[in-house]
Amino acid sequence: MSDQKSPVDFYFDFSSPYGYFASLHIEKLAAQYGRTVNWRAILLGPVFKTMNIAPIANVPLKGDYARHDMERSARFHNILFRHPDVMPIATQHAARAVLWVQQNDAARAVNLIHAIYSAYFTENIDISKLETVIRIAGDNGIDAGKLSTALNDDTVKEALKTEVAASIERGVFGSPFVIVDGESFWGFDRFDQLEAFLKSGKI
Template identity: 30%
Template sequence: MPKTVEYIFDFAAPNGYLAWYPLKDIVARAGAQLTVTPVFLGGMHKLTGNAPPMIRDAGVKGKVPYAALEFQRFLDRHGMDRFRMHPALPFNSIMLQRVLVAAQDEAERQAIVEALLPAVWERNIDCADADAVACELAQAGLDAQRLLAATQDAEVKAQLVANTEHAVERGAFGIPTFFVDGEMWFGKERLGQLEGFLEGGKP
């Protein structure tokens, strides 16, 4: 039976963009399955006491510049030359995350990720602009009207909260986080370890 990689995901994390594309390749090579669990990163930070790295590490001499170097190395290694840091970072991703929750099934959820990741991290759309988001969804052949209307549903709102709380209960504190067979990996730097596990190695 193929393993399932659960990706704890929020559009607001630039590392979420970086991890998505190599992760898909790893899952395909391993013959595994991928599921996306939308969470609200802002809520996760509040629950865990975490903060965006550029804020959390601002007082540590040398750490933020080194993190930027490693970030660029990852972009270069994977040929991600279209990535552009969002000028509004850190921005509120609540509407985008509710759109993900409102997906009818896993296939639609991943299609939404595919449609909106480039919009956010390559073209830097305003993530609070419903019209801009609707345009991106519609261009990808998705039902923008249904998905955006659902962001106001009480059940959708509650599910996003529940997803976030459950992820934190299991140990998640940031994005990207991955779970396989109850084991957790955090960060794009752990993708190699995750692949090894999928191939039969130890966590």
């Protein structure tokens, strides 16, 4: 047995602004306490179906507040943010692309995650489109042709389905959602408690 600490499982949906905010902090936070990050792109659609709830933007009253809260939270945390014109969007192409790249090059996959999030939440680029995901991947040194073939193959589709089902099985129901040493934290606004846990090993 080594002293190696287990990695932090970081679940996120590319349609989630708080997932985006958290994606900018999780690596530094984990590294500060000797951890690496397992980036786990998921889809919240199936989870919301299980929970019988609607995406926050579509809930009366809450939707208006949510938009204001996103913009204010971004300012509060000094995060570059532009509310996309369309939200939520379908994110299966983006999630599958990440999953495929992760099989070959974990570091490049992390760059791709940041690039996709940044495109959607700072440049208002519609990342729901397959060709957009492939273009962003290409810009980040990923073989666009190979990725395109992979995204049209059932293997990666099944792999994402399996990953999403496994996340629901673990109790993941939102984005961002962090699991470390069996402890679950939902939301960027639980990063203070996550940090306390990483620091002392209990909370």
